[in-house]
Amino acid sequence: MAMKALSKATIYQVAQLAGVSIATVSRALRDSDLVTRETRERVRAAAQQLHFTPSRPARSLAEGRHAANGIVFPDLVGPYYAEVVLGYEAAASAAGSSVLILTTHGRRDPAAAVRELAGRVDGLTVMGRTVDDDVVGGIAGTGLPVVLLARDPVPGVDTVRAGNAGTARALAEHLVEHGHRTITFLGDPARSPDVAGRHAGVKAGLARAGVELPDPVRLKGLDLESGRRAAERLLTGARPDAVICANDEVALGVLVAVEEAGLKVPEDLAVTGWDDLLAARFAGLTTVRQPMRELGATAARWLNRRISEATESSERTAARRRILPTELVVRRSCGVHKEVRS
Amino acid sequence: MAMKALSKATIYQVAQLAGVSIATVSRALRDSDLVTRETRERVRAAAQQLHFTPSRPARSLAEGRHAANGIVFPDLVGPYYAEVVLGYEAAASAAGSSVLILTTHGRRDPAAAVRELAGRVDGLTVMGRTVDDDVVGGIAGTGLPVVLLARDPVPGVDTVRAGNAGTARALAEHLVEHGHRTITFLGDPARSPDVAGRHAGVKAGLARAGVELPDPVRLKGLDLESGRRAAERLLTGARPDAVICANDEVALGVLVAVEEAGLKVPEDLAVTGWDDLLAARFAGLTTVRQPMRELGATAARWLNRRISEATESSERTAARRRILPTELVVRRSCGVHKEVRS
DNA sequence: TTGAAAGCGGTACCAT
DNA sequence: ATGGTACCGCTTTCAA
Numbered sequence A, B: 001m002a003m004k005a006l007s008k009a010t011i012y013q014v015a016q017l018a019g020v021s022i023a024t025v026s027r028a029l030r031d032s033d034l035v036t037r038e039t040r041e042r043v044r045a046a047a048q049q050l051h052f053t054p055s056r057p058a059r060s061l062a063e064g065r066h067a068a069n070g071i072v073f074p075d076l077v078g079p080y081y082a083e084v085v086l087g088y089e090a091a092a093s094a095a096g097s098s099v100l101i102l103t104t105h106g107r108r109d110p111a112a113a114v115r116e117l118a119g120r121v122d123g124l125t126v127m128g129r130t131v132d133d134d135v136v137g138g139i140a141g142t143g144l145p146v147v148l149l150a151r152d153p154v155p156g157v158d159t160v161r162a163g164n165a166g167t168a169r170a171l172a173e174h175l176v177e178h179g180h181r182t183i184t185f186l187g188d189p190a191r192s193p194d195v196a197g198r199h200a201g202v203k204a205g206l207a208r209a210g211v212e213l214p215d216p217v218r219l220k221g222l223d224l225e226s227g228r229r230a231a232e233r234l235l236t237g238a239r240p241d242a243v244i245c246a247n248d249e250v251a252l253g254v255l256v257a258v259e260e261a262g263l264k265v266p267e268d269l270a271v272t273g274w275d276d277l278l279a280a281r282f283a284g285l286t287t288v289r290q291p292m293r294e295l296g297a298t299a300a301r302w303l304n305r306r307i308s309e310a311t312e313s314s315e316r317t318a319a320r321r322r323i324l325p326t327e328l329v330v331r332r333s334c335g336v337h338k339e340v341r342s
Numbered sequence C: 001t002t003g004a005a006a007g008c009g010g011t012a013c014c015a016t
Numbered sequence D: 001a002t003g004g005t006a007c008c009g010c011t012t013t014c015a016a
Helices: A011-018 A022-029 A037-049 A056-063 A079-094 A110-118 A133-141 A165-177 A193-208 A224-236 A248-260 A278-283 A292-312 B011-018 B022-029 B037-049 B056-063 B079-094 B110-118 B133-141 B165-177 B193-208 B224-236 B248-260 B278-283 B292-311
Strands: A068-073 A098-103 A123-127 A146-149 A158-162 A183-186 A242-245 A270-272 A287-289 A321-324 A327-329 B068-073 B098-103 B123-127 B146-149 B158-162 B183-186 B242-245 B270-272 B287-289 B321-324 B327-329
Touching: A011 A022, A011 A037, A022 A037, A056 B056, A068 A079, A068 A110, A068 A292, A079 A098, A079 A292, A079 B079, A079 B098, A098 A110, A098 B079, A110 A123, A110 A133, A123 A292, A133 A146, A146 A292, A158 A292, A165 A193, A165 A242, A165 A270, A165 A287, A165 A327, A183 A193, A183 A224, A183 A248, A224 A242, A224 A248, A242 A248, A248 A270, A248 A278, A248 B278, A278 B248, A278 B278, A292 A321, B011 B022, B011 B037, B022 B037, B068 B079, B068 B110, B068 B292, B079 B098, B079 B292, B098 B110, B110 B123, B110 B133, B123 B292, B133 B146, B146 B292, B158 B292, B165 B193, B165 B242, B165 B270, B165 B287, B165 B327, B183 B193, B183 B224, B183 B248, B224 B242, B224 B248, B242 B248, B248 B270, B248 B278, B292 B321
Parallel strands: A068 A098, A068 A123, A123 A146, A146 A158, A158 A321, A183 A242, A242 A270, B068 B098, B068 B123, B123 B146, B146 B158, B158 B321, B183 B242, B242 B270
Antiparallel strands: A098 B098, A287 A327, B287 B327
């Protein structure tokens, strides 16, 4: 039996082979109960013999739906995103949807790419700093269900986020308890809503303790290299007691710089991150854990709900917002516990 | 101006508004040079006014292509995959393809899911242990371009991998130079071609040095917890000098277990991993670096080539195989350098 | 229960 | 340069 490129059989060929009409084939293959058991089996056999698989575009065109949804990321660097995708994909496929993924990072025209994606899916999840509010608004205005993930809300659009402010405040207070008084924030609040939230929370927490937070060091990136370079500069000047980093990668970069400078964490400089990457555990980095997989899963589930609503023309419920809880993870990088508990 | 659900305008409405035929609209919108500048602009205006976006399914149906390709993963746990996706997505979108992603891990019927995916794309990349060779063969036999990634080759199908055997041999020899003689391998060669390759390489390297490698500890998973539990057992028995782990996550689990047992790495037990995760750097783990992003990018590029070949009905070239180089990364977990270099 | 036929929304060939 | 129209492959009335 030679391996032939059996390309693609159509419903017509199946119909002919089974000696029925294409309508019957369509029904038989989709378990409609308007088909005799016997007919169904004849059709099944024919389909199998021809290796028939219905054309997805044809189906989508006829049904008016894609059976797919999409998720838009800024980029995929760092373990953070992998977990989100994982949760998302699991929840989406549980609902029978395929997942299209789009990274906007090094792209010429992110908005165009997102719009193109919008045309391929029944719903879209948009994460963080990828496209502007008006693009989101435009797409949502189309009637396409949209869920925002880790991003500031847009009127009328569902939003799922992880808590920033509260835990950031707790983190700040914890540092103060360690005796740190001069504290620097690493990360640009203007570049990401998450960073803005963390920065604001830290500022509030410190203020409550009577400590003032100077202007943040506005990094361009949130990667390890950015952190390392910023720290190099920081270490040569009037070194603060502690740096609070916008995320773990930056914090890990700081750790590297400190070590390269022959200094010690936390004795010479306390450091904290955000995300609780796997690396944080091994670097002894105090950080904040986010429910990443749950973030993705929630977004996918909400999207499915919206898609169902749209299909079943039931009442469209009001935009939902949810903030998933985060958790402070204390390790040794935030400071030496000087007092021994009794 | 109320925000209306302008749902979806069709080419017919654009044609009507612009006062031309749908054929002209189609041409104008796709920059055909068989349209007057003036007509084109009129059509453009009409399209814009109606927020027209061509229906992707309709286009795909008419053109006979999806302008999308897919990638199939076992799961997405660990930073390893994120990097691969990143490279893949970048290369795919550079060629104008959207990316569909599928995780087979906790799925009832992976083969069915992959076949379904195959119906939505112009080409498919299949990674590691996701579906059996016959499924791959079946899909490839359909004429759908397929590229295998980090997986044993299937006849007639392109394969991209990272080198295992050679670097594994080097790793083994390095451990022997450290003076380690009783060495255990953690990971099940039967569960993954990559693991099998690493195991074989290690075995060969040790054999060359006259050291025998006992049967591997066949872990079920390649995650941190699996490594930790396996190490707990290992530490209570006749402890080996060193453990070579199938990947970094397992190795990190071993590190955790060793610390929990109050022992020291590498003094009491040398440990090595594979992948060079970010965490490996901070854990001081000796490991092997793979060109992950490049793996993904290469797969995507090869796939595009195949897709072009199929479209342009040019000669189909023979199946290609490439092994991307890997690199030993020596840190402190593999052993103390007893001799001081002069 | 089954079949005929009208879409679904485009593309592209054939005329004009 | 444009318009008319035959597909692309499937779903879904509407009749029989």
